[in-house]
Amino acid sequence: MNSDPxxxxxxxxxxxxxxxxxxxxxxxxxxxxxxxSFWITASGKQKGKLTEEDFVRVSLQGEVMExxxxxxxxxxxxxxxxxxxxxxxxxxxxxxxxxxxxxLVTNFTEGDHLNLPPIEMxxxxxxxEEHPKVVMPxxxxxxxxxxxxxxxxxxxxxxxxxxxxxxxxNHGVTVWANSAFDAENYIELTEYIFRYIVxxxxxxxxx
Ligand SMILES: CSCCC(=O)C(=O)COP(=O)(O)O
Ligand SMILES: [Zn+2]
Numbered sequence: 722m723n724s725d726p727x728x729x730x731x732x733x734x735x736x737x738x739x740x741x742x743x744x745x746x747x748x749x750x751x752x753x754x755x756x757x758s759f760w761i762t763a764s765g766k767q768k769g770k771l772t773e774e775d776f777v778r779v780s781l782q783g784e785v786m787e788x789x790x791x792x793x794x795x796x797x798x799x800x801x802x803x804x805x806x807x808x809x810x811x812x813x814x815x816x817x818x819x820x821x822x823x824x825l826v827t828n829f830t831e832g833d834h835l836n837l838p839p840i841e842m843x844x845x846x847x848x849x850e851e852h853p854k855v856v857m858p859x860x861x862x863x864x865x866x867x868x869x870x871x872x873x874x875x876x877x878x879x880x881x882x883x884x885x886x887x888x889x890x891n892h893g894v895t896v897w898a899n900s901a902f903d904a905e906n907y908i909e910l911t912e913y914i915f916r917y918i919v920x921x922x923x924x925x926x927x928x
Contacts, residue, residue, distance in 0.1 A: 726901055729752060733908075763775050827888050837853075860876075862889045
C-alpha cells in the first residue's frame with residue numbers, strides 16, 4: 722500500500738461521483754497507512770472535487786492524527802470504517818457509496834440479509850462455487866452511526882460474512898479489501914450485482 726493513499730482515494734471518488742454513486746457529498750472512502758491509521762474523507766466534502774486537504778488521518782481508535790485543514794472533521798461514518806479495520810485486520814481500504822440501486826435492493830431482503838443471484842460476477846468477490854448460495858448482510862440505518870458500527874461488530878464477531886461487503890438499509894453499500902485497487906473493483910462488482918437484481922425484478926427473472 723502506498724504510504725499516502727490520498728491520490729488513489731481522490732481518483733476513485735471522482736469516478737464514483739461521475740457514475741452517480743457518490744452524488745453531492747454522499748459516501749466516504751478510507752485507506753490505511755503503515756502504522757495502522759487510515760486517511761478518510763472529511764465530512765461533508767463534495768466527492769467529485771476532493772483534494773489532499775479534504776482528508777483526515779485517524780487512528781484505529783478514532784483519534785485524529787493528522788488534519789491538513791482545521792475546518793475538517795472526519796467523516797460522520799468513521800466509526801463504521803474503524804469497525805471494519807478492527808474486524809478484518811488485513812484490510813487496507815474501505816469504501817462506502819450511495820447508489821440508487823444499493824438503496825433499492827435493501828427493500829428486497831429476507832430478514833437481515835440480501836440473497837445474491839448466482840451470477841458469474843460473484844467470482845470477483847471471491848465466491849468460486851458451481852451453484853452459489855450467497856448472502857450480503859443488511860444492517861438497520863440508525864441516526865446514531867456508532868450504533869450501526871456496534872451492530873456490525875457484534876454480528877461479524879459471531880459470524881464472518883460470505884463476501885467483503887455489507888448494506889445499510891435505504892442508505893448504501895460498504896466494501897473492504899486488501900488494497901485500494903481491490904476495493905474499487907469490489908464497489909464496481911457490487912454495484913453491477915445490485916443493478917442486476919433490480920433489472921431481474923423488472924423483467925420477472927427469479928433465481
Ligand atoms: C448526503 S450523505 C449523508 C451522510 C452519509 O451517509 C455519507 O455517506 C456522507 O457522510 P460524510 O460525513 O462522510 O460526508
Ligand atoms: Zn453514507
